[in-house]
Amino acid sequence: MSTKTKISEYSRAADQARTQTHAWETLAMYATQTPELAEALAAIDFTDLDGSLDGTAIELGLSEARKEFERNHALAEVETRRLHAGVAADARCTCSHLGPVHARRVIDGRLPCSVAGCRCEDLAFDL
Numbered sequence: 001m002s003t004k005t006k007i008s009e010y011s012r013a014a015d016q017a018r019t020q021t022h023a024w025e026t027l028a029m030y031a032t033q034t035p036e037l038a039e040a041l042a043a044i045d046f047t048d049l050d051g052s053l054d055g056t057a058i059e060l061g062l063s064e065a066r067k068e069f070e071r072n073h074a075l076a077e078v079e080t081r082r083l084h085a086g087v088a089a090d091a092r093c094t095c096s097h098l099g100p101v102h103a104r105r106v107i108d109g110r111l112p113c114s115v116a117g118c119r120c121e122d123l124a125f126d127l
Contacts, residue, residue, distance in 0.1 A: 003083045010076035017069035024062035031058060070105035077111060078103045078123060085125040095120035 001009075031038040032055075042054040049057050078099040082091060092098055095113050102111040102123040113120035 003079055003089070007076055007079045007083065010072050010079060014069055014072035014076055017065055017072055020065040021062065021069050024058065024065050028055075028058045028062055031055065071103065074103040074105050074111060075100065077106055081111075081123055082125065087125045091125050093120060094124045094126045099123060099125070 027041075031041055038055065041058075049061065082089070082099055085091070090098065093102060093113065095115075095118050097113050097115050097118060097120070101115055102113055102120075104112075104114045110121055111123040113123075
């Protein structure tokens with residue numbers, strides 16, 4: 001798969017996850033504000049959610065959507081930086097770790113290394 005294709009796929013997945021996140025946030029907000037809505041949702045059996053959609057299931061769904069967005073957004077950022085740097089897929093950061101190790105999530109525009117003990121604050125390819 002080409003780098004541009006990876007960027008496109010990760011970006012698309014991140015956009016879909018963001019849409020899911022917004023939907024879950026809206027649902028959580030209204031369910032919290034309207035006890036009748038929360039009760040109605042709790043009574044509905046959503047098989048894909050493995051039970052009723054109560055407050056715990058809403059929070060779980062929201063948490064999963066956020067994680068999915070963060071991961072795909074970070075992977076797209078890694079691939080974008082790799083493309084701009086003109087380096088190979090197995091290129092390493094200046095901290096010596098592979099780019100995807102930095103792809104846990106973007107924090108204030110940075111991709112910190114996730115290896116325990118590594119103090120690398122942002123992904124930078126060693127050219």
